[in-house]
Amino acid sequence: MAVKDAGRAARSASRVPPAREPERQVESPELIQLLTPEGERVEHPDYPLDVSAAEVRGLYRDLVIVRRIDFEAIALQRQGELGIWASLLGQEAAQVGSGRALGPRDMAFPTYREHGVAWCRGLDPMKLFELFRGVSHGGWDPTAHNFHLYTIVIGSQTLHATGYAMGIQRDGAVGEDGAAVIAYFGDGATSQGDVNEAFIWASVNNAPVVFFCQNNQWAISEPLERQTRTPLYRRAIGFGFPGIRVDGNDVLACLAVTRKAMQAAREGQGPTLIEAFTYRMGAHTTTDDPTRYRLSAELESWKLKDPIERVKQYLIRTQQAEMSFFDKVDAEAAQIGASVRTACQQMPDPEPLSMFDDVLTSQTRQLADERAEFAAYLDSFATAEEGR
Amino acid sequence: MTTLTLSRALNEGLRKALENNPKALIMGEDVGKLGGVFRVTDGLQKDFGEARVIDTPLAESGIIGTAIGLALRGYRPICEIQFDGFVFPAFDQIVSQLAKMRYRSRGPVRLPVVVRIPFGGGIGAVEHHSESPEALFAHTPGLRVVSCGGPADGYAMIQQAAESDDPVIFFEPKRRYWDKADVDVETGLADALPLAAARVLIPGSDVTVLCYGPMVRTCSEAAVAASGDGRSVEVVDLRSLAPLDTATIFASVRKTGRCVVVHEAVVTGGIGAEIAARITEECFYSLEAPVLRVGAPTTPYPPSRLEEHYLPDLDRILDAVDRTFGY
Incomplete structure (x- = not known):
């Protein structure tokens, strides 16, 4: 009898209590939107946006080109030219809208999926391909375009961004002509300690940093409900600064919201959390298989909210662009796609001994010895070849 | 020559570092008004202000992570981890970011960050206050790892660490903080033994x-x-x-x-x-x-x-x- 009871107790203990019905993370009244999925321009009292037709066409061009680069990268991975690729498909508006809100003095701290922001900052896409091909871990100078190196460990860069913003404060560069920092991260990262520590540091220091969270609903296979029971933008209030949810597929809204938050930061009003509500249309990376964990119906519903199509519809409806404009953009994107494809295929492997470079600012004797030993080892093959 | 405890010698060395370079900062838990739990930063906030001697929130990963950001902006943070056993929340930032960012950049990034860690036992403390984790850091490429044995080295080495353009993990023998020795605080460090020398x-x-x-x-x-x-x-x-x-x-x-x-x-x-x-x-x-x-x-x-x-x-x-x- 006692044994039987013990068995029952063990079974009930191993039974995980059902998760409480999560709050549905669908569009809510708080979502800032300036361009509907149908391409209709709507006004928001807090975010008036004055953009010229040329600017909107420029944003459209950015969106198309970054999608094309992404498309080429996926194909190159399939052909074995890249080791892996993290696709931004679906997140173009969040990245281009926020990226185009930055000034030249502002600093951006990306994750490893911010190809659209990299494009806006002027980074050569080949630098990204180097990383995903395995030629370098990044290998660009963050000061060249005020675009920091890609960070792969989830959330770490939010602290770097906050520290950098504290440096801006110490430089006295906060004020009318001030500079600010934008830290990119995803919904999964909001569970990381570092992101929460960054929120605290930014808050108590009133640091000029904007936390730009692209909530693409999925952290590899884990849906948002595994990370949070409260809408992410609402977390900011607990840390003592404002949080906003914006339609992440609306490039105009992302531009307006980021512009306002960055300006507030530059002027010394401290941090803002922006939750760009979007969707990861592709796999987490080229090694992932989303059919194992999510329904195609969800994907289909987000296809109707495509970030590029709505801008096109808007430009056509308002007669701000001729059809020839769209043909021209497509042709330019195809040309850029072809050139990155060729450049990637022709990218040479690094020299073996380069792995010893740039560990410290000066090479230690220990490492110099290891390098010399390895060079001699490599040379021994060449010598053996000659002797044959 | 002046007779100083190790704690005081480090304090004098840190003061020199702050005087010599306006970009040098001190950050850590309780390093301000209190002067650190071992008083190594005693009086520095009073003399150099809260912008340069920063009492941080109580989170070690945040200390190192924000120090990296400050270094990227041109500052030279000297961080204090209060005790050896508390460095592990910061271990990820030290190993995955501080040690590797220069290599990741292929050269242009420099991270002149010092991480001071009081280490070792012999003080009758509770758990996590007596550890010696130095091998974990010495095993990590991209870091310089040093330890001072007494006041004279403490005074010189902390200044050399502050001047290094590489990240330095600086282990201080906490049970020797109150040992005294003669320290030459008058002449500069030009003739001092290099930081990497035994x-x-x-x-x-x-x-x-x-x-x-x-x-x-x-x-x-x-x-x-x-x-x-x-x-x-x-x-x-x-x-x-x-x-x-x-x-x-x-x-x-x-x-x-x-x-x-x-x-x-x-x-x-x-x-x-x-x-x-x-x-x-x-x-x-x-x-x-x-x-x-x-x-x-x-x-x-x-x-x-x-x-x-x-x-x-x-x-x-x-x-x-x-x-x-x-x-």
Whole structure:
């Protein structure tokens, strides 16, 4: 009898209590939107946006080109030219809208999926391909375009961004002509300690940093409900600064919201959390298989909210662009796609001994010895070849 | 010459670092008004202000992560981790970011960040306050790892660490904070031993004893005791654990033919193991005996009532010295 009871107790203990019905993370009244999925321009009292037709066409061009680069990268991975690729498909508006809100003095701290922001900052896409091909871990100078190196460990860069913003404060560069920092991260990262520590540091220091969270609903296979029971933008209030949810597929809204938050930061009003509500249309990376964990119906519903199509519809409806404009953009994107494809295929492997470079600012004797030993080892093959 | 405790010597060194470079900052928990739990930063916030001597929120990963960001903006943060056992929340930022960012950038990024860590046991503390995690950092490429043994080195080395353009993990022997010695605070550091160099502290001819941090004093006392038995012990203070000053180590071992490495850390996978392997590779034909290690057993740090048995002491060092003559 006692044994039987013990068995029952063990079974009930191993039974995980059902998760409480999560709050549905669908569009809510708080979502800032300036361009509907149908391409209709709507006004928001807090975010008036004055953009010229040329600017909107420029944003459209950015969106198309970054999608094309992404498309080429996926194909190159399939052909074995890249080791892996993290696709931004679906997140173009969040990245281009926020990226185009930055000034030249502002600093951006990306994750490893911010190809659209990299494009806006002027980074050569080949630098990204180097990383995903395995030629370098990044290998660009963050000061060249005020675009920091890609960070792969989830959330770490939010602290770097906050520290950098504290440096801006110490430089006295906060004020009318001030500079600010934008830290990119995803919904999964909001569970990381570092992101929460960054929120605290930014808050108590009133640091000029904007936390730009692209909530693409999925952290590899884990849906948002595994990370949070409260809408992410609402977390900011607990840390003592404002949080906003914006339609992440609306490039105009992302531009307006980021512009306002960055300006507030530059002027010394401290941090803002922006939750760009979007969707990861592709796999987490080229090694992932989303059919194992999510329904195609969800994907289909987000296809109707495509970030590029709505801008096109808007430009056509308002007669701000001729059809020839769209043909021209497509042709330019195809040309850029072809050139990155060729450049990637022709990218040479690094020299073996380069792995010893740039560990410290000066090479230690220990490492110099290891390098010399390895060079001699490599040379021994060449010598053996000659002797044959 | 001025007689200073190690704590005070570090304080004077930090003051010099703040004076010499307006970009130098101090950050950590309780480093401001309190002056740190060991008073190493005493009075610095009062003299240099809250923007340069920063009391941070209580989160070690945040300290190192924001220090990296400040360094990217051109600042030179000197961080304090309050105790050795509290560095692990920051371990990810140190190992994955601080140590690797320059390599990731292929050169343009420099991260002049110092991480000060009071380390080691012998103070009767509770768990997590007596650890010696230095090998974990020495095993990580991209970091310089050093430890001072006494006040004079503490004063000079903390300034050199602050001037380094590489990240430096700076281990301070907390049970020696109140040891006193003469420190020259008048002349500059131009003639000081380089940060990566070991020092032959006591010359000898029969056996080399390698040590660092809190064991420098213990080993020096062992050398005096051994001389009473007619054994000439050469004591080398390693000072730098990454990189190791192998030239000084090998020269000493080739001369004496015997070597004992002493540290508080567990011997398994420790600094002593690395040194023993390198000596075997480079000085094999000079050795009269295997390289012996004196350190802690492979257990977590025990409750403090046991630490006198756990930590290497004079007798264990002398016993190992004797054993090297048994081959």
